[in-house]
Amino acid sequence: MMSTSLLPLENASPAHICPFDQACSYLEEAARELKLDGSIVEILSKPRKVVTVSIPVKRDNGEVQVFAGHRVQHCDILGPYKGGIRYHPSVTLREVSSLAMLMTWKCALLGIPYGGAKGGIAIDPKLYSVGELERMTRRYISELIKDIGPSVDIPAPDMGTSAREMAWMMDTYSVNMGHAVPGVVTGKPISIGGSRGREMATGRGVFIIVREALADLGKSLKGTRVAIQGFGNVGSAAALLLYEAGAKVIAVSTGSGGVFCEAGLDILALKAYAAHNHRSVVGFPNAEPISNAELLTLPCDVLIPAALENQITEENVNQVQANIIAEAANGPINLQANKALEARGVTVLPDILANAGGVVVSYLEWVQGLSYVFWDEERVNRELEQLMVQAYRQVIQQSKVRQISIRLAAYTLGVGRVAQALLDRGLYP
Numbered sequence: 230m231m232s233t234s235l236l237p238l239e240n241a242s243p244a245h246i247c248p249f250d251q252a253c254s255y256l257e258e259a260a261r262e263l264k265l266d267g268s269i270v271e272i273l274s275k276p277r278k279v280v281t282v283s284i285p286v287k288r289d290n291g292e293v294q295v296f297a298g299h300r301v302q303h304c305d306i307l308g309p310y311k312g313g314i315r316y317h318p319s320v321t322l323r324e325v326s327s328l329a330m331l332m333t334w335k336c337a338l339l340g341i342p343y344g345g346a347k348g349g350i351a352i353d354p355k356l357y358s359v360g361e362l363e364r365m366t367r368r369y370i371s372e373l374i375k376d377i378g379p380s381v382d383i384p385a386p387d388m389g390t391s392a393r394e395m396a397w398m399m400d401t402y403s404v405n406m407g408h409a410v411p412g413v414v415t416g417k418p419i420s421i422g423g424s425r426g427r428e429m430a431t432g433r434g435v436f437i438i439v440r441e442a443l444a445d446l447g448k449s450l451k452g453t454r455v456a457i458q459g460f461g462n463v464g465s466a467a468a469l470l471l472y473e474a475g476a477k478v479i480a481v482s483t484g485s486g487g488v489f490c491e492a493g494l495d496i497l498a499l500k501a502y503a504a505h506n507h508r509s510v511v512g513f514p515n516a517e518p519i520s521n522a523e524l525l526t527l528p529c530d531v532l533i534p535a536a537l538e539n540q541i542t543e544e545n546v547n548q549v550q551a552n553i554i555a556e557a558a559n560g561p562i563n564l565q566a567n568k569a570l571e572a573r574g575v576t577v578l579p580d581i582l583a584n585a586g587g588v589v590v591s592y593l594e595w596v597q598g599l600s601y602v603f604w605d606e607e608r609v610n611r612e613l614e615q616l617m618v619q620a621y622r623q624v625i626q627q628s629k630v631r632q633i634s635i636r637l638a639a640y641t642l643g644v645g646r647v648a649q650a651l652l653d654r655g656l657y658p
């Protein structure tokens with residue numbers, strides 16, 4: 230395992246759960262398959278820049294609370310750093326670092342000219358007022374002002390953040406620059422240069438990849454039984470598109486628990502219910518309660534983890550019954566579980582492919598902003614469809630030619646493209 234000395238602020242958690250070590254293991258596996266030089270792996274296994282800032286925030290009651298805000302810039306060989314910002318209590322520097330590395334491979338796999346980054350603050354946004362979140366977000370971006378920019382590093386939404394936070398970030402950056410800079414973030418509201426289709430984009434990408442995988446197995450979406458963990462931006466959009474295409478979404482969950490209905494949930498009604506129920510699905514009429522753990526092991530055709538990392542592990546993998554798992558979340562299956570699933574012949578559609586729709590439409594948003602020409606949603610969705618299907622086909626082809634798993638095929642394509650660019654640029658400037 231490569232040294233992770235650029236991450237000095239925290240000790241590693243045990244190897245079987247440390248997300249950064251897991252990300253390095255996949256990199257090393259891809260490098261072995263590609264017969265890459267050890268020095269390339271050494272370079273790519275370390276983030277290029279790790280920033281942690283202190284964020285003092287005045288609470289509504291007058292007290293001051295100080296948060297740590299991270300931004301990890303993994304690699305900018307193919308273009309500006311790109312990746313979301315997460316507000317969730319489980320955020321750690323190691324987690325953010327692993328997610329930044331995944332962004333590098335994801336962008337390269339999809340053929341979009343970005344490097345990888347990720348940011349985050351360990352906070353439960355539900356416990357803070359809108360005013361407190363706004364003050365925290367603005368201070369975080371002020372502290373990062375020299376590290377981000379439209380051609381340097383472009384944040385976007387992730388867990389716990391949305392178009393609202395992106396608008397605060399864009400405004401804070403613009404005020405500091407003295408003029409409007411919409412290109413500094415993506416996933417913005419449409420009123421300030423956001424793209425049509427971005428809100429649904431990650432879920433739409435998941436939908437496209439599941440549809441293609443089913444078609445390759447000679448199956449259609451109609452009547453396919455789907456269980457989805459997480460009903461936020463990604464999970465709810467994937468659920469809606471699958472439901473509209475005739476799939477039976479039999480179970481859905483949020484952090485506070487889930488619901489199950491053998492005949493299939495009415496996703497339109499469930500979305501409306503969650504919107505009026507603090508984003509929780511618990512208590513939805515005509516459905517049985519179900520825990521997050523139970524949802525993962527339900528008999529179903531397609532399982533879509535769309536929340537956190539490490540949900541399918543050596544502890545529950547033997548109970549998982551789905552034939553297809555689409556990683557809408559980043560890193561929901563740990564290393565050991567992944568090996569077990571592959572040995573059983575389960576089709577695992579890896580995160581860097583399955584959830585790439587978000588960064589694809591972020592790229593389209595950035596391109597529209599740079600050219601001052603904005604597209605209708607149909608065009609955005611068409612371009613997204615084309616890039617997702619193309620990447621899926623390339624991954625399946627690579628998997629067949631090299632006789633390797635779909636995950637390793639996706640990694641070899643992403644890592645291989647970055648390694649080639651590194652060599653073409655004369656190693657690293």
Ligand SMILES: NC(=O)C1=CN([C@@H]2O[C@H](COP(=O)(O)OP(=O)(O)OC[C@H]3O[C@@H](n4cnc5c(N)ncnc54)[C@H](O)[C@@H]3O)[C@@H](O)[C@H]2O)C=CC1
Nearest residue numbers: 387388389431459460461462463483484536558559584587
């Ligand atoms: N928003 C985006 O465009 C993209 C998001 N992703 C990934 O998708 C995943 C979900 O992100 P979003 O939907 O944006 O976040 P979100 O904040 O909109 O929704 C997260 C959902 O997960 C649920 N959740 C939180 N903790 C949970 C727990 N312990 N157990 C079960 N459910 C839990 C929440 O209740 C909520 O329903 C993350 O892994 C993120 O990195 C990946 C690519 C792009």
Ligand SMILES: O=C(O)CCC(=O)C(=O)O
Nearest residue numbers: 312313385387587588591
């Ligand atoms: O839209 C983006 O730029 C990044 C999305 C993201 O954070 C991810 O794909 O994990």
